[in-house]
Amino acid sequence: MAVTCVFGAQWGDEGKGKIVDFLAKEADLVVRYQGGANAGHTIRIGAERFALRLVPSGVLQGATGVIANGVILDAGVLRGELEGLAERGFALADSLKVSDRAHLVLPFHGPLDRALDGSRNDLWRNDTTGRGISTCAGDKYRYEGFRVADLLSERVRRDRLAYLVERGNAMLRGLGAEPIDAAAAIAGVESWVEFLRPFACDTGKLLRDAQKAGQRILLEGAQAALLDVDFGTYPFVSASSTGVNGIPAGTGLPLRRLDRALAVAKAYTTRVGSLAGPFPTREEGQVGEQMQERGREFGTVTGRRRRCGWFDAVSVRHVCETNGVDALALTKIDVLAGLGPLKLCVGYEIDGRTIDTFPADVDLLARCTPVYREVAGFDGDLSGARTPDDLPAGARAYVAAIEEEIGVPVEIISVGPERTETVIVDAR
Numbered sequence: 300m301a302v303t304c305v306f307g308a309q310w311g312d313e314g315k316g317k318i319v320d321f322l323a324k325e326a327d328l329v330v331r332y333q334g335g336a337n338a339g340h341t342i343r344i345g346a347e348r349f350a351l352r353l354v355p356s357g358v359l360q361g362a363t364g365v366i367a368n369g370v371i372l373d374a375g376v377l378r379g380e381l382e383g384l385a386e387r388g389f390a391l392a393d394s395l396k397v398s399d400r401a402h403l404v405l406p407f408h409g410p411l412d413r414a415l416d417g418s419r420n421d422l423w424r425n426d427t428t429g430r431g432i433s434t435c436a437g438d439k440y441r442y443e444g445f446r447v448a449d450l451l452s453e454r455v456r457r458d459r460l461a462y463l464v465e466r467g468n469a470m471l472r473g474l475g476a477e478p479i480d481a482a483a484a485i486a487g488v489e490s491w492v493e494f495l496r497p498f499a500c501d502t503g504k505l506l507r508d509a510q511k512a513g514q515r516i517l518l519e520g521a522q523a524a525l526l527d528v529d530f531g532t533y534p535f536v537s538a539s540s541t542g543v544n545g546i547p548a549g550t551g552l553p554l555r556r557l558d559r560a561l562a563v564a565k566a567y568t569t570r571v572g573s574l575a576g577p578f579p580t581r582e583e584g585q586v587g588e589q590m591q592e593r594g595r596e597f598g599t600v601t602g603r604r605r606r607c608g609w610f611d612a613v614s615v616r617h618v619c620e621t622n623g624v625d626a627l628a629l630t631k632i633d634v635l636a637g638l639g640p641l642k643l644c645v646g647y648e649i650d651g652r653t654i655d656t657f658p659a660d661v662d663l664l665a666r667c668t669p670v671y672r673e674v675a676g677f678d679g680d681l682s683g684a685r686t687p688d689d690l691p692a693g694a695r696a697y698v699a700a701i702e703e704e705i706g707v708p709v710e711i712i713s714v715g716p717e718r719t720e721t722v723i724v725d726a727r
């Protein structure tokens with residue numbers, strides 16, 4: 300591995316944190332390049348459970364963490380996260396770098412995000428995490444963002460902060476929402492100056508220099524490719540380029556320096572929230588319930604129940620193609636044991652015809668009926684498997700069917716939440 304990217308191939312919560320943590324033991328630098336505190340990455344080390352939102356998961360393996368310019372940075376959340384990690388023996392003062400070009404979530408961005416989502420009608424509500432991601436990203440593209448460099452420059456801070464907070468309040472009032480306390484907000488933001496100063500630097504240069512020096516860089520995607528603002532189920536997406544496409548703009552590391560793209564997919568599909576966004580393979584009966592319960596499908600950040608259903612090879616193939624994916628890590632295959640015959644969605648039926656591409660029109664996607672390929676299931680406890688031969692024949696056949704449908708090899712199979720509960724498929 301020289302420069303490797305790992306990102307989610309479905310709607311999030313694929314178990315990327317574990318895969319990144321697993322690969323990070325071979326990395327010198329682990330990098331977040333998009334998203335923000337809307338992410339929730341869970342890592343289990345023995346009896347300990349770590350839930351990280353901004354700090355790259357791989358720091359727990361001793362790599363240097365980089366929060367690159369594409370991250371929508373909530374400095375308050377970062378401060379809390381670093382304090383929590385320090386209490387548990389992970390002091391990151393010297394091993395975390397934050398881009399001076401990253402845009403900061405200001406105190407009105409979260410309330411505005413929630414007010415805007417609340418004002419949308421039921422059909423178009425995004426079910427945002429309410430962390431101010433879309434509103435901060437919107438300000439960035441309206442040239443009204445506030446970056447770490449702007450915070451650290453006393454003149455720019457003085458010139459712009461009060462204006463931005465007042466404008467945020469005007470927007471909140473316009474939506475009939477409660478404005479924030481401007482003085483308290485400004486004081487809070489000013490308290491980030493001394494906190495962020497030691498971490499802030501030009502992380503693009505740092506990464507380019509590291510790459511030239513042959514250091515191993517692991518880029519850690521947040522959210523997932525079906526939430527990508529361009530190639531996901533727009534408008535039920537998050538405000539960033541969540542896959543490989545987010546790397547050059549979100550880091551300053553040219554895309555041609557990327558050596559390898561690994562996508563992480565669950566062996567079934569989940570989607571957070573009860574309504575927002577189409578989900579063709581959703582199962583509401585006993586199958587969906589077993590996936591929900593055995594897979595413990597609740598959001599890390601929000602605690603919300605995730606909808607569950609069969610693996611959708613049409614959407615994962617779309618993701619692999621749009622991102623040039625080299626290999627797949629397949630997680631939570633153990634959850635499918637004992638479920639009987641398994642189904643893979645290989646096409647969609649819509650208005651009397653069958654398609655095998657992923658449509659841009661979410662209304663059409665919502666009306667699609669999956670075309671399934673049935674694969675024999677498997678039983679037993681898979682958690683002890685460490686090589687493909689340790690897996691039941693049915694599980695191996697299921698993996699082979701997925702590879703065939705998406706056109707990408709599966710190189711890692713996760714059979715449980717622990718670091719060790721992982722099957723490495725020999726490079727073919």
Ligand code: IMP
Pocket residue numbers: 310311312337338339425426427428429430431432433521522523526535536537538571572575
């Ligand atoms: P936002 O990113 O908070 O604006 O939320 C936009 C959509 O993406 C909502 O439907 C969220 O539930 C979803 N979302 C955001 N972050 C994650 C994540 O890390 N995992 C899964 N879904 C997410």
